[in-house]
Amino acid sequence: MVGTTLVLSLIVIAVLGQLLVGRIADGLLEAKIEASLVEARAGLTQAQAQVAASDRSDPIADDRLVDQIAVQLANRGSSTPRLFDVLLLSASPGTPQRGSNLVSETSVPLRLRAAVARDQIQAWTYTTIAYTDGRPSVTGLSVGAPLSVPGVGAYELYYLFPLTQEQATLELVRRTLILGGVALLVLLGAISWVVTRQVLDPVRYAARVAERFSSGRLVERMDVEGEDDLARLATSFNRMAESLQMQIQRLEDLSRVQRRFVSDVSHELRTPLTTVRMAADVLHDARDTFDPATARSAELLQAQLDRFEALLADLLEISRFDAGAAVLEPEPHDLRDLVARAVEADRPLAQRRGADMVIHQPTTPCVADIDPRRVDRILRNLIGNAVEHSEGRPIDVTIACDDEAVAVVVRDHGVGLRPGESSLVFNRFWRADPARARTTGGTGLGLSIALEDARLHGGWLQAWGQPGDGANFRLTLPRHAGGELDHSPLDLEPADASSVRRVPVVAPPPSRSGAKDVSGGVRG
Amino acid sequence: MRGRVLVVDDDTALAEMLGIVLRGEGFDPVFCADGERAMGAFRESRPDLVLLDLMLPGKDGIEVCRQIRGESGVPIVMLTAKTDTVDVVLGLESGADDYIVKPFKPKELVARIRARMRRTDEPHPETLEISDLVIDVAGHSVKRDGEQIPLTPLEFDLLVALVRKPWQVFTREVLLEQVWGYRHAADTRLVNVHVQRLRSKIERDPEHPEIVVTVRGVGYKAGPA
Numbered sequence: 178m179v180g181t182t183l184v185l186s187l188i189v190i191a192v193l194g195q196l197l198v199g200r201i202a203d204g205l206l207e208a209k210i211e212a213s214l215v216e217a218r219a220g221l222t223q224a225q226a227q228v229a230a231s232d233r234s235d236p237i238a239d240d241r242l243v244d245q246i247a248v249q250l251a252n253r254g255s256s257t258p259r260l261f262d263v264l265l266l267s268a269s270p271g272t273p274q275r276g277s278n279l280v281s282e283t284s285v286p287l288r289l290r291a292a293v294a295r296d297q298i299q300a301w302t303y304t305t306i307a308y309t310d311g312r313p314s315v316t317g318l319s320v321g322a323p324l325s326v327p328g329v330g331a332y333e334l335y336y337l338f339p340l341t342q343e344q345a346t347l348e349l350v351r352r353t354l355i356l357g358g359v360a361l362l363v364l365l366g367a368i369s370w371v372v373t374r375q376v377l378d379p380v381r382y383a384a385r386v387a388e389r390f391s392s393g394r395l396v397e398r399m400d401v402e403g404e405d406d407l408a409r410l411a412t413s414f415n416r417m418a419e420s421l422q423m424q425i426q427r428l429e430d431l432s433r434v435q436r437r438f439v440s441d442v443s444h445e446l447r448t449p450l451t452t453v454r455m456a457a458d459v460l461h462d463a464r465d466t467f468d469p470a471t472a473r474s475a476e477l478l479q480a481q482l483d484r485f486e487a488l489l490a491d492l493l494e495i496s497r498f499d500a501g502a503a504v505l506e507p508e509p510h511d512l513r514d515l516v517a518r519a520v521e522a523d524r525p526l527a528q529r530r531g532a533d534m535v536i537h538q539p540t541t542p543c544v545a546d547i548d549p550r551r552v553d554r555i556l557r558n559l560i561g562n563a564v565e566h567s568e569g570r571p572i573d574v575t576i577a578c579d580d581e582a583v584a585v586v587v588r589d590h591g592v593g594l595r596p597g598e599s600s601l602v603f604n605r606f607w608r609a610d611p612a613r614a615r616t617t618g619g620t621g622l623g624l625s626i627a628l629e630d631a632r633l634h635g636g637w638l639q640a641w642g643q644p645g646d647g648a649n650f651r652l653t654l655p656r657h658a659g660g661e662l663d664h665s666p667l668d669l670e671p672a673d674a675s676s677v678r679r680v681p682v683v684a685p686p687p688s689r690s691g692a693k694d695v696s697g698g699v700r701g
Numbered sequence: 702m703r704g705r706v707l708v709v710d711d712d713t714a715l716a717e718m719l720g721i722v723l724r725g726e727g728f729d730p731v732f733c734a735d736g737e738r739a740m741g742a743f744r745e746s747r748p749d750l751v752l753l754d755l756m757l758p759g760k761d762g763i764e765v766c767r768q769i770r771g772e773s774g775v776p777i778v779m780l781t782a783k784t785d786t787v788d789v790v791l792g793l794e795s796g797a798d799d800y801i802v803k804p805f806k807p808k809e810l811v812a813r814i815r816a817r818m819r820r821t822d823e824p825h826p827e828t829l830e831i832s833d834l835v836i837d838v839a840g841h842s843v844k845r846d847g848e849q850i851p852l853t854p855l856e857f858d859l860l861v862a863l864v865r866k867p868w869q870v871f872t873r874e875v876l877l878e879q880v881w882g883y884r885h886a887a888d889t890r891l892v893n894v895h896v897q898r899l900r901s902k903i904e905r906d907p908e909h910p911e912i913v914v915t916v917r918g919v920g921y922k923a924g925p926a
Contacts, residue, residue: 449712449715452712456718508889
């Protein structure tokens with residue numbers, strides 16, 4: 178801020194100074210030239226008068242005449258310091274030449290001599306005035322005019338005006354300007370520094386307060402001073418902070434209440450349910466001794482209690498996610514172990530349905546920082562789902578990993594999914610065919626919970642499916658806790674899919690802030 | 702053998718139902734409905750196993766668990782309605798050997814109780830050594846420099862399982878199956894907490910264990926890594 182101001186001022190001052198010096202120099206020189214020409218003309222007139230009045234009979238007097246002219250002309254300028262010097266130069270050799278004040282003949286440039294000799298009129302030029310006694314030469318004006326001395330020859334009268342005075346004046350002006358410029362610059366710098374302080378300090382203060390606020394210190398407020406714009410800014414900021422704090426507080430309270438409620442409901446429901454469950458089991462075990470209607474009732478009671486329990490557990494889990502109370506507990510785990518266990522757990526059911534389950538896995542461990550309880554739940558959901566929809570066809574479970582991610586794909590060859598359904602499957606209580614019998618008794622929340630579990634890991638859970646070609650569910654998890662996914666080691670669309678290629682529809686984007694984008698990369 | 706089970710639960714219906722199931726399975730249940738009186742009931746009945754509800758009036762289940770563990774190595778199975786890790790780990794760290802989440806099936810409960818009481822069958826006389834520990838399997842004792850280290854039966858089983866096969870790395874799942882009698886379970890918190898407790902008793906420096914070492918990404922093994 179201050180720096181920019183200084184640089185800009187410096188440029189302006191420099192340009193201005195240059196211009197001023199130029200104008201002053203031009204003015205000074207113009208005046209000097211004018212005066213010089215007038216003086217030279219006057220001198221010439223005097224010299225011509227002197228020549229005309231001279232006694233033309235005495236040839237010896239020629240030398241004296243020239244001397245006289247030179248001395249008289251030089252005397253016109255003999256103030257201190259000397260205003261000018263005079264040189265009387267002759268075009269023809271052997272004639273006397275005169276000069277005042279030991280100025281050297283070389284002070285008159287040849288160009289000027291040539292011009293005077295040729296044009297026979299007054300001419301001038303800048304020159305360097307040299308002296309024959311070794312004084313330092315000075316810059317000056319040289320004005321020349323032809324002077325004919327009858328009987329002696331054609332002379333040229335040269336005036337040499339030193340510009341020392343003008344140079345000194347110019348130097349003084351330049352020094353004064355530079356000094357003034359520097360002073361101005363310092364002053365400008367100081368002013369802009371002060372102004373910047375005055376404007377920026379409150380802004381910086383506001384930024385600091387806002388940063389502290391955004392980093393979670395919600396009680397942070399700005400001090401309001403005076404009535405200016407900054408005070409208004411502070412007032413609005415404080416009002417915004419106030420309202421934000423209240424909103425956040427309200428949300429936190431709500432979340433706390435919700436969490437508390439879930440925990441209480443959970444506990445209050447579970448204890449009596451345990452008693453009911455045990456009683457039902459006792460009745461169920463003794464059903465052989467009952468009459469058929471009572472026995473069947475005991476069976477129904479037992480079966481529906483299973484369903485009720487599963488539903489309760491899933492509902493509580495979902496509400497835990499909704500309340501933001503779900504916590505990831507990652508530890509290094511070989512994904513292959515988890516998959517093997519989940520597959521073994523469902524193998525009896527799969528065999529009853531005639532579905533063969535095959536695991537394709539690398540020979541090296543696929544260790545990732547995962548929450549085994551949650552990943553186990555995801556896998557059981559996917560595998561259970563595949564078994565339910567397998568229609569007796571084989572199920573392939575494929576594992577792969579690379580440096581950044583681990584992935585599992587569960588592929589069934591059942592009815593598959595209709596277009597658009599691959600994003601619906603993750604919806605709560607969604608069923609592919611409402612009319613279809615609920616055979617394995619899923620709660621309808623399994624995939625929703627699995628999706629939440631995957632999101633909690635910062636992972637993806639995606640579905641692909643085609644009518645009649647089965648479905649493919651892919652779970653991709655970052656290998657290291659907190660890692661970001663940008664690809665999956667496995668393709669979502671299976672290689673054995675029918676030739677009709679379809680862009681897979683992925684899981685819906687996360688609705689909650691803070692959740693990672695699990696549905697990110699639509700695979701090309 | 703009729704195993705005596707002390708049921709500490711304030712819910713009378715559940716306690717009665719537990720009684721029916723336990724009696725049906727040939728156990729001898731004793732009841733206590735109050736955390737304050739639990740210690741008295743425990744000393745009086747000298748049970749083979751304690752079923753302990755974590756939410757109790759008076760003194761809470763965690764405190765009762767700690768007190769029982771302070772006096773005895775008797776197996777303790779917690780009944781809990783909470784599945785959050787904080788609650789589970791808190792219960793396990795207070796000394797419970799196992800926990801079962803409500804609602805549970807009677808068969809599941811009985812299986813857990815049996816697994817905890819199973820260890821009455823007489824093992825062969827066998828002496829194991831690891832590092833500077835001497836383990837007498839039949840005598841249920843672990844000694845360092847002739848000095849007895851008190852372990853609960855579960856901690857003892859865990860140590861023996863690991864030390865019997867020092868060349869093998871045990872996954873948490875395998876340990877769950879062998880020591881706790883679980884099948885197809887992914888709850889590794891149980892194993893983690895008990896390994897920590899075991900280490901705090903047998904390791905010279907529990908922060909840098911030398912007897913029960915962690916094999917990252919796999920599980921645990923006995924002896925040098």
